[in-house]
Amino acid sequence: MRRLLWLVPLVGLPTAVTAQSSEFGTRGLGLPGRALSVRALGTSGSFALFDSTSSANPASIGAVPALTATFTLLQNFRSSQAPGQSVTGRDTRFPQIGVFGPVGRRPFTVGLTYSTYTDRDFSVATTSDLLLRGVPVTSYDTLTSRGGLNDLRLATAYRGLAGWQFGIGFHIITGSARTDLRRSFSDSGFTPVHQRAEISYVGFGLSGGVIHAIGDHLGIALAARTDGTARVDRDSTRVNRIGLPNTWGAALRWTPSSRLSLAAEGSYRTWSEADAALVAGGGTGAQSTKGFSLGGVYVTDARRPSRRPIRFGVHYAQLPFPLVAGDRPSELGLALGSGIHFTDSRSHRDVASLDLSLEHVWRREAAGYREQAWLLALGVSVRP
Amino acid sequence: MRAGFRLGLGALLLGAVACQEHLAAPGECPGVCPGGRSAVYDTVLTAAAGQDSTFGPVALGQPGYVAPGAGSSLRVSSGLDGRQERAIVRFIGLPDSVLVNDTLRPYTIDSVALSVTVLGRDPAASGLSLELYRLPAPGSVDSTTSFAAVEGALTPGNLLATLPIADTASTAGLRVVFTGATLAAIQIPPADSGVLALAYRLAPGPVTGVRLGSASSASPPSFITYITTPVVDTALQHQVLPRIVAFSSFVSPTPQLADAATLTSGGAPSARALVRFTLPPFIRDSSTIIRATLELTPLQPVNGLPGDTVAIDLRALLSDLGAKSPRLASSTSQILLHYLTVGESDTLRIDVTSLVTLWQPPNKLPAALFLALQPEGSSFTQAVFGSTRMGAAPRLRLTYVLPYPFETP
8 A cells, every 4th residue: 555655746846945065065975175275275286285284195294394283264155056046155164174293303294184075064955746645735855964074184204315205194084964854845734854864984094195306396296095995874873885085196396487386286086986885875976086287376575485475276176976877077166375474583483374265166067057166265374 | 564464354354254154055856865855655554453442331231431420511312312311410418507606506598599501402402491300319319320210200299490491502501599489399308318319301392412511510510508597697697508419420211332343432431442553663663654644434424412512532542451551641732632523424534643653763652542532421422433343444544754865975
């Protein structure tokens, strides 16, 4: 006698309402975080593998001259479109926090960073017409998820001779998504539904990297990372194991003059490791991604390079979790940034810096999903 | 420092806007509905075979849940549903002296007032009158008093009054006062020890019935004696002696039994029905029940007094102990009343969602419903429904939602 009642929605209502950091974060593990400092964001990530306060390359922390703490705040203003509808929204994230410092007078540096691995914050509201007990009933559904995966990295780097830096990092990937479904019906005879689940994740990863300066004008950086698998629990019950990607990145930095530095970076992440588990869990799967970025830093005051540099860049990246199975979402971003360092007048030592970046991002997927976002980031670094 | 000031200002502005959040983006399924849609299912469960029962007066001599007269009203009928019923009342004894100024003193009776309240009647029946009789041997009027004994006492010599019931009144207080020459009719002989017992009968007229307030109702029959005591203080001379009801009931020549093969609620003594269901574990433990409807098929049109207010009372059980199962009644939301209309014969569909959800965790009460009739032991109605042994068995229609398939990467 058991019958599925809503098999035939009477009217396909163009509904929807709310949502999240990005509509492209509702699937899979969410929208991948970029784990970049504001300085690296200002160059669209092209300097990320060289940037000591980003988490992309453990070797980069070898350049930290003194104990440094960084904090990043990211404000997101976006306009999202889906087939037949569009909405705007904004939210705030704290995607990158770190503490770095050299180990005494030895050529080693250690760093602890906390960054967003993926963002699963979203809220989707829909309405649909169902046929319940032979009567048309409108159903109002709101699905909300709060949380995501975070990456806690403990890294150490060795600053060697002849411009070599080596680094390794140990990652703990953890976090949870508190999911909540609320459903009510136009016919008050049907009791509203409220279902909740907490989906938690834990995984581990290792990363390694190297940076080499070739003369005064060239630098290369390589990084690799493997994240193994993450255990997925729903309300304390093991429900899945999901493969996390291996990541390879390479970057080239060129400093043609004392005022200008340019960099290009490319990365490849094997998100397809997660595909089977996602499909088995009812998702649309995952695809490996490529990303490229190109950017530069123009120093406006050659005597004080840290004073109001102009950072710029462009990046293109594929996104791993399609909204519609088989599609290939991607994003393109243009970034601009600057910053200021504060120097102690007696020791002439940098004691703090404030960096800003503004990035415009276009995300798209073939099935008619589009999104534009302004990402305004503020970074604070303190050297006590 | 100007640049630093500007950056600082920018940071402050950013911090200010960062305090606001407006999570908005299009929700379009299935694209941005991870896990898909939550499906709604519908299923119909038939009562567990042989596990539905009627408890109460299913055989002669078996007691019911509420005995005649123990409910809120007394039935008086003249041919309604083929039944004859008479109400009987016994008051506590009238003393032969009263205490005034610490001294027991004799008194003289000035007047006596008898009253009774009509709680329910057929609005279509007109010209009704209630006959008020005095019963001999009032001290022996109790639960063993038979219809024959009462009927034998309803003679013109025992008739105290005939009280007309106004056609326009749905409820009415009827009162008669004896004073002066009429006092002799109500005088209590010494042999009766001050005890007065009354019987009520509908005067010959239409086939109908009335419900009178019983001892346990808010409007019980009353017996008030107004007296004068021989004291000098005029403020104490006139006193009132109200007598409360010691016993009230109603009698009928034919016992009202319930058929054990059916599901019967109501009557007097009253019957109740217990219906059990077998809830599939996946529904019981995992689903969200959004609507549950109990379907009961009457085996006969609902009988009783037209226009009277009668309701099926449904409750969950704290524990399934059969006939003596304790019913859950800790809040009004756990008592469902479904009002019946005399004469209706359609299948009853009663929303029992609030009770059926109690069968699920964390309460996990027995998957059963107890059916009674309100007012119990007082109304003329006896609702008879099909069971798994006779007629159409009770059915429970469930609409439920299974756990949402939250995407679990």
